[in-house]
Amino acid sequence: MNGNDNAFRFVVERFMDDVSRTVTGMLGPVPEVDDVVQEVFIKLHRSLSSFRGDASLKTFVVRMAINKSLDALRKRKRAAWLKPWTDVQEYEHQTTEASDTEITSRERRSELRNAINKLPENQRAVIVLRLIEDISTEETSRILDVPYGTVLSRLKRGLDRLRIELGESALIN
Helix, strand or coil, rough: HHHHHHHHHHHHHHHHHHHHHHHHHHCCCCCCHHHHHHHHHHHHHHHHHCCCCCCCCCHHHHHHHHHHHHHHHHHHHHEEEEECCCHHHHHHCCCCCCHHHHHHHHHHHHHHHHHCCCCCHHHHHHHHHHHHHCCCHHHHHHCCCCCCCHHHHHHHHHHHHHHHCCHHHHHHH
16 A cells, blocks of 8 residues: 555656646636645546556646636636636735836736636636647647647637737737
8 A cells, every 4th residue: 555655646746736837827826726736636546546548647637637627617607706817916925126027027927817817718728738838739639638620729719819818919028
């Protein structure tokens, strides 16, 4: 049993950052991220024996993170408290002497997060996986269990919406 615990500990250490970034990308920098990340690893622990190896373990784990994130978003909607990502400054560490560049960078991240939050869930998932997590289109297709072309069309539609929301220059910089 101790060998299994050590193996699982290794899996958690290996994929913690991937899961955390994916969940944060889907939900925003909110306190519930930690809970969702924990739920992902609890589910992984319970279902690791059902892993068939059809895809990589990373694909399996990131797919769980997307699904748990979508569950959390649905809970928000049902509870009627879904709103755009809260002001990022509330959750980011503030420095009292931030430079103009740091302030501008923070403002841009906040604008981008607000714009991503407005995307439909399926486009948001593709944007997070492809552009934030830098996962290939093929791997994104496997993670989301949708055809390759669907990933490309959701990516294009998501980027088009972001360009409208942020303006063309915001996505280029």
